[in-house]
Amino acid sequence: MAESRTATLTIDGKDYQLPVLSPTEGPDCIDIRKLYGQADVFTYDPGFTSTAACDSTITFIDGDAGVLLHRGYPIEQLASRSHYLEVCYLLLNGELPSAADLEKFEMTVTRHTMIHEQMHNFFRGFRRDAHPMATMVGVVGAMSAFYHDSLDINDPHQREVAAFRLIAKMPTIAAMAYKYSIGQPFVYPRNDLDYAANFLHMCFAVPAEPYDVNPVLARAMDRIFTLHADHEQNASTSTVRLASSSGANPFACIAAGIACLWGPAHGGANQATLEMLRQIGTPDRIPDFIEKVKDKSSGVRLMGFGHRVYKNFDPRAKVMKQTADEVLDLLGVQHNPLLQVAQELERIALQDDYFVSRKLYPNVDFYSGIILEAMGFPTAMFTPIFALARTVGWISQWKEQLADPQLKIGRPRQLYLGQSMRDYIEIENR
Numbered sequence: 001m002a003e004s005r006t007a008t009l010t011i012d013g014k015d016y017q018l019p020v021l022s023p024t025e026g027p028d029c030i031d032i033r034k035l036y037g038q039a040d041v042f043t044y045d046p047g048f049t050s051t052a053a054c055d056s057t058i059t060f061i062d063g064d065a066g067v068l069l070h071r072g073y074p075i076e077q078l079a080s081r082s083h084y085l086e087v088c089y090l091l092l093n094g095e096l097p098s099a100a101d102l103e104k105f106e107m108t109v110t111r112h113t114m115i116h117e118q119m120h121n122f123f124r125g126f127r128r129d130a131h132p133m134a135t136m137v138g139v140v141g142a143m144s145a146f147y148h149d150s151l152d153i154n155d156p157h158q159r160e161v162a163a164f165r166l167i168a169k170m171p172t173i174a175a176m177a178y179k180y181s182i183g184q185p186f187v188y189p190r191n192d193l194d195y196a197a198n199f200l201h202m203c204f205a206v207p208a209e210p211y212d213v214n215p216v217l218a219r220a221m222d223r224i225f226t227l228h229a230d231h232e233q234n235a236s237t238s239t240v241r242l243a244s245s246s247g248a249n250p251f252a253c254i255a256a257g258i259a260c261l262w263g264p265a266h267g268g269a270n271q272a273t274l275e276m277l278r279q280i281g282t283p284d285r286i287p288d289f290i291e292k293v294k295d296k297s298s299g300v301r302l303m304g305f306g307h308r309v310y311k312n313f314d315p316r317a318k319v320m321k322q323t324a325d326e327v328l329d330l331l332g333v334q335h336n337p338l339l340q341v342a343q344e345l346e347r348i349a350l351q352d353d354y355f356v357s358r359k360l361y362p363n364v365d366f367y368s369g370i371i372l373e374a375m376g377f378p379t380a381m382f383t384p385i386f387a388l389a390r391t392v393g394w395i396s397q398w399k400e401q402l403a404d405p406q407l408k409i410g411r412p413r414q415l416y417l418g419q420s421m422r423d424y425i426e427i428e429n430r
Contacts, residue, residue: 011039025060025069042413052233054241054404058091058396059232066312070230071095079319084225084389085109085195088167091230091396106195112168113189113198115176116146123180132177132384133262139173140166141255151249153402162250163395170391171195174384175202181380196222199388204376216330217375220323224368227316228386230393231309236261240394241401242410250398257394258387267383267390270369273304274338274379282337283344294354304366305349306359313361320367324374331374342370 005020007030016039019031029052032043045051060069068075071090078087082096089097089105097105122139143165144151150162176186179202187202197218205211231237239260243253261267280289292300307314328339346362349355372382401407 009035009039011041014039023055026062036413042415044415048238048412053238053410054233054401056233056397056400057094058400059230059393061232061309063307063309064311066310066315068231068315075227075315076319079223079226079316082226083194084222084229087226087229088392091392092163092399108164109168109195110191112164113172113191115169115172119143119146120176120186123176123186126180128181128183130181132174132181132380133258133387135177135180136173136384136387137255137259137262139177140170140258141252143169143251144249147251151251153244153247153249159250159399159402163399166250166254166395167392170388171199172202174381174388175199177384178203178377178381181378194218194222196225200375214330216326220327220371220375223319223323224371224385225389227320227364227368228389230390230396233397235263235266236390237394237397240398244398244401245407245410247409250395253398254391254394257390261387261390262383267386269303269363270365270372270386271379271382273366273369274373274382276301276303277338277341277345280341280345283340286341286344286348289345290348290352290354302349302355302360304369305355305362307363310363312359314363316364317362317367320364320371321362324367324370327371327374336374339370339374342366 005022005028006017007020009016009018016035018035021029021031023029036042043051058071060072061067070078070087071094073090073096078090082090085106086097086102088109089102119139119142122142123135126135126138147162147165150158150165152158172189179186185207187205187207189198189202193201193213197213197215200213200218200221201211233241236257240253240257243256244250248256264272280286289300292298293302328343346366349360349362355361369379369382372385373379377385
């Protein structure tokens with residue numbers, strides 16, 4: 001982070017010199033940390049869309065160019081040539097592992113997949129029709145009541161143990177939330193399966209008969225995990241960092257991230273996509289739907305297309321489209337009207353000038369929703385799977401923040417537009 005230039009801000013005829021910081025990638029940043037002390041003014045940036053709240057070495061996004069890098073490696077390369085746990089190691093440690101390091105890392109994660117047996121009681125305390133995300137928020141937050149030996153954020157060893165526990169146990173918790181919601185018995189993790197296959201087994205196996213995980217589906221699930229592992233300073237990651245800045249324990253911080261991810265504008269986008277496809281119903285109704293989308297007065301929105309950050313094609317969507325094609329080829333779409341609608345909508349949107357000119361390409365949520373639907377997951381499980389995958393990103397950002405010597409408790413300012421000071425009026429005089 002180089003500092004070689006200054007920007008001049010003039011307020012009421014007085015000049016203030018603000019350092020300009022240059023990153024390794026992306027736009028320069030004007031350092032305003034001393035502005036309030038020098039000029040007695042704040043900056044105003046709702047949503048913090050033009051404000052860097054931290055410096056980071058983990059993930060870089062260039063939305064205009066459609067670039068997503070994890071520790072410098074393009075997401076396309078990681079998704080096609082690597083796998084999720086190797087990406088986890090990369091995000092946590094900064095470099096790709098050696099074969100020996102990866103074997104040790106995978107073994108450590110595998111040996112931590114079971115949860116404390118008493119935690120089963122938490123699931124049974126929820127209503128049967130509880131949303132799996134509500135269950136996950138509660139159960140992950142409750143982990144701090146069971147794992148007292150990994151709560152001290154000032155102890156590097158305890159931070160490491162907490163990281164492994166969260167990455168390893170999140171698939172178990174998500175699968176148990178799913179099983180509970182459909183009234184089936186919990187399925188324990190198996191150490192002979194890889195990370196993605198183990199999750200699918202815990203979700204779809206039943207005690208009454210053996211269940212063999214299809215390798216094509218396991219690979220698809222692994223790619224979904226990889227493509228959602230981290231995405232820079234998004235809303236849920238910023239929530240984790242804000243909670244962490246107060247010194248909260250790691251389980252509380254990740255529970256806060258899960259709660260934020262639950263929002264339909266964030267992690268619920270792929271669920272919203274499938275609900276849109278259900279509303280369309282059949283392929284023959286797509287032209288009418290497209291016309292409503294083009295009519296801004298109709299209030300109809302096209303979900304799963306375009307992205308707030310990516311002003312071009314979502315780089316994750318390219319890999320996810322290939323995976324969706326593989327899964328649909330394996331499972332077929334002829335008996336699933338929803339998937340038929342998805343394929344036809346994708347075909348039309350990629351050819352229609354209205355969408356192409358506005359760069360409204362299918363994003364990662366569109367394809368991941370199609371894949372999860374084809375696998376047999378209900379839409380209520382889409383966001384829990386997102387939370388499972390994003391856990392490693394949250395933990396990597398959490399660890400990075402705690403090691404930052406500039407760490408301060410988060411305290412945004414405000415533009416106050418309420419009443420000025422006034423005197424209290426006795427109730428009989430109001």
